[in-house]
Amino acid sequence: MRHIFTIARHDLQVFFADRANWFGLVLMPIMLTLIVGGAFGGGSGELRLRVDVVDQDGSPAAADLVAAIGRANPTLYFCPQQATADRFNCEIAVDKPLDVATAQERVRRGDTNALIVIPAGYGAALQTFQPLTIAYYSLADVTTGDIVAAALDAAIAQVNGAVVAAQVGGTVGDTFHRGATAANPSIFRDAADRQAFTQQVAARADALLQAQPLTVTYTIAQLRPQERPLVTTQGFGQSVPGMGSMFVMFTVLGMLPIINKERKQWTLQRLVTLPLRPAVILGGKVLALFTLGMIQFAIVFGVGVAIGTDFGSAPAAILLVMLAFTLCITALTIALATRIRSEDQANGLSFLLAMVLAPIGGAWWPFEIMPEVMQMIGRLSPVSWAMEGFRQVIFFGGGLAEVLPGVGVLLAAAAVFFIIGVRGFRYE
Amino acid sequence: MPDWMVEATGLVKTYQRRDGSTVAAVQGIDLHIRRGEIFSLLGPNGAGKTTTIAMISGLIAPTRGDAKIGGHSITREPLAAKRLMGVVPQEIALYLELSARQNLEFFGRLYGLSGRELGRRVDEVLDFIDLTERQRDRLDTFSGGMKRRVNIGVGLLHRPQMVYMDEPTVGIDPQNRRRILDTVKRLRDEYSLTILYTTHLMEEAQELSDQVAIVDQGRIIARGSQGELTQQVGEQDRLIFTVGQQKVEEALLRRIEQSAEGVTRALYDAPAVGDADGAATAGTITVFARRGRRALPGIILAINDASLEIGSVEVREPDLEAVFLHLTGRALRD
Structure with missing residues (x-):
């Protein structure tokens, strides 16, 4: 075991002796993390709860209802109504509209806090005072209160209040009509006139209800307990794990040419002529790669902490994902080293793999906003499983239990890669 | 043991x-x-x-x-x-x-x-x-x-x-x-x-x-x-004649072996373009002979008769190079 540490420490010493490596390990990741995080809105903005709204009506009245819910709780963030052009903040696929089934699945997965479905005919029903049902879906515990439902209730109370006022106004008008005389004719010329009157009453009532002096202010705490509700995706919450994962690949896969160089300059063969078991030599190389990957993660997440990014409340889960992902990429590197014949080939392959696996795995943008076909392909990338784990903790308040599926996939892949690597590793 | x-x-x-x-x-x-x-x-x-x-x-x-x-x-x-x-x-x-x-x-x-x-x-x-x-x-x-x-x-x-x-x-x-x-x-x-x-x-x-x-x-x-x-080569000296880029016929080697005194074997190492500058190495005739110096006049005569110009002559005592050449017919640098 002592010799494994000796070899690993030595490999790190050689790596850090080359100043060019510092650029790829420190400067580049920090710059890209800040640039990409900033481009997606940074991380200093107010936290808001995501709520999906499927508006099947599309009428101004439906839009008014959404606005009323927002006024009832300004921390709510409606998707897709308030989605940015790239839909990053809502994490909705760019290639299709948000339908009820998709939104229900998002609620079930925890991608959004709640779903409100405004049915077709909502606007018309309001005008004719017909009863209508608005569907609401949520996984919130009804016994502890649901602030989205509360906001919806408040908005509906406002709409209903206006409707009731209008109906009362109409009824009062009708009373006047029944007592009409030739000298004092009805206040309504006809049925249409009555309809217009009741609508004016409703609008006025709605305006008065909006201007109620008593309101509740909602603020989402930055630090929440385990049952934290989903908040809008923040730029650095995405870019730090994304760029971290990508640069772990650049750094660890980037050692492929160095393994090949060791063969070429015969230092690897020299190790074989020492009184060491081959497993010790390979173990040292693996430990060096793994340590470099973890250093890379530490640098990028350190930057995230320094700029105040909220990484959730389960650091152990984050660490577990980092360990599993780095192990997987280390094993992949060893497996690829069995096939590499030249330094140029190693350079090209490591760069290509990092540049392909990172974006399709959701390192550059949220996985969910990619078209479905790309999402299916993206599952082949270890990055997607790591990002799934990171996002569970950072955005969805997840803990160890939530990251275990992704960690399991990464460890299984690592095992397969290690078997290939250990069996086929060439020392000469 | x-x-x-x-x-x-x-x-x-x-x-x-x-x-x-x-x-x-x-x-x-x-x-x-x-x-x-x-x-x-x-x-x-x-x-x-x-x-x-x-x-x-x-x-x-x-x-x-x-x-x-x-x-x-x-x-x-x-x-x-x-x-x-x-x-x-x-x-x-x-x-x-x-x-x-x-x-x-x-x-x-x-x-x-x-x-x-x-x-x-x-x-x-x-x-x-x-x-x-x-x-x-x-x-x-x-x-x-x-x-x-x-x-x-x-x-x-x-x-x-x-x-x-x-x-x-x-x-x-x-x-x-x-x-x-x-x-x-x-x-x-x-x-x-x-x-x-x-x-x-x-x-x-x-x-x-x-x-x-x-x-x-x-x-x-x-x-x-x-x-x-070196005993495998015997007491034979090695006589090395450089002949530049000139072509050496097999018949000349046989004539050297038959006519000169004490000669046991004659080999020809053709010229080749060797180094990065494209400079050609000289062709050489290597002759194994007992008491090499005494065989020298006969060999020079045979080479002159073949109208070849001799660039230089070197006489070497038996060494490992000679052993390798003797055993394989090739120089060590081949």
Whole structure:
């Protein structure tokens, strides 16, 4: 075991002796993390709860209802109504509209806090005072209160209040009509006139209800307990794990040419002529790669902490994902080293793999906003499983239990890669 | 019974080509090396010397056969065998990004040294290779000869009982080459190390070796002390005539063999474009003859009769080059 540490420490010493490596390990990741995080809105903005709204009506009245819910709780963030052009903040696929089934699945997965479905005919029903049902879906515990439902209730109370006022106004008008005389004719010329009157009453009532002096202010705490509700995706919450994962690949896969160089300059063969078991030599190389990957993660997440990014409340889960992902990429590197014949080939392959696996795995943008076909392909990338784990903790308040599926996939892949690597590793 | 440091029997190494056929790099080599002697493997490039060393040092597994180092089988007890040996590869197998001291300390730790003992051994080796002053400098600032010395130093750190040196003077200037050859002799004379030395340079093998094995095409074609080997050529001198780019007919060689006194064999080494500048090497006629100086007039006459112009004439006493030429019909540099 002592010799494994000796070899690993030595490999790190050689790596850090080359100043060019510092650029790829420190400067580049920090710059890209800040640039990409900033481009997606940074991380200093107010936290808001995501709520999906499927508006099947599309009428101004439906839009008014959404606005009323927002006024009832300004921390709510409606998707897709308030989605940015790239839909990053809502994490909705760019290639299709948000339908009820998709939104229900998002609620079930925890991608959004709640779903409100405004049915077709909502606007018309309001005008004719017909009863209508608005569907609401949520996984919130009804016994502890649901602030989205509360906001919806408040908005509906406002709409209903206006409707009731209008109906009362109409009824009062009708009373006047029944007592009409030739000298004092009805206040309504006809049925249409009555309809217009009741609508004016409703609008006025709605305006008065909006201007109620008593309101509740909602603020989402930055630090929440385990049952934290989903908040809008923040730029650095995405870019730090994304760029971290990508640069772990650049750094660890980037050692492929160095393994090949060791063969070429015969230092690897020299190790074989020492009184060491081959497993010790390979173990040292693996430990060096793994340590470099973890250093890379530490640098990028350190930057995230320094700029105040909220990484959730389960650091152990984050660490577990980092360990599993780095192990997987280390094993992949060893497996690829069995096939590499030249330094140029190693350079090209490591760069290509990092540049392909990172974006399709959701390192550059949220996985969910990619078209479905790309999402299916993206599952082949270890990055997607790591990002799934990171996002569970950072955005969805997840803990160890939530990251275990992704960690399991990464460890299984690592095992397969290690078997290939250990069996086929060439020392000469 | 002799005290063998190395006993290799029936070493064979074959490789499979992509087309499925096999190529034999080493075709059954036996080696017995006594403690405290310098044993040279002499042969042209590609003869199988490095493959033989790679098998004996445990880098590659033999296809057949085995080697014992100090009584330990390299295939069955590799760690015990490797503890007894130091390896100095042909390549500069060092980390050029690190200093001489850092390289030595790293390999020293892997040989099991630590603490003060490690520091003392590193100091000793740096002193032995005369690089104490430059120990903190990165190797990529060193000359080729200095790197070669560090390369040797790594193989000596753990005070091995024997050292393999695979063409340790390749690519360095004459001054550093001299220094390395002196170092090799010191290792035998002052430290009683057993040294297995490979080279394609006859002069090195002649200067250093107690025993020599001449290797060609994966086999040992002759072995023994220098005296024993040169006896195979007999008391024959070697007369070398340079004839430039002129064409030499087979008939001329036969005429030299038949007409000149004491001549046993005449060989022609055609000119070739050799170096990077495109300068052509001169063609040579090599003649083996007893009492070479007496045969000289007859040979010159025969060459003149063939209308060839002689550039220079050299008469050499029997040496290992002559042995190789005698046995294979080819020069060592071929």
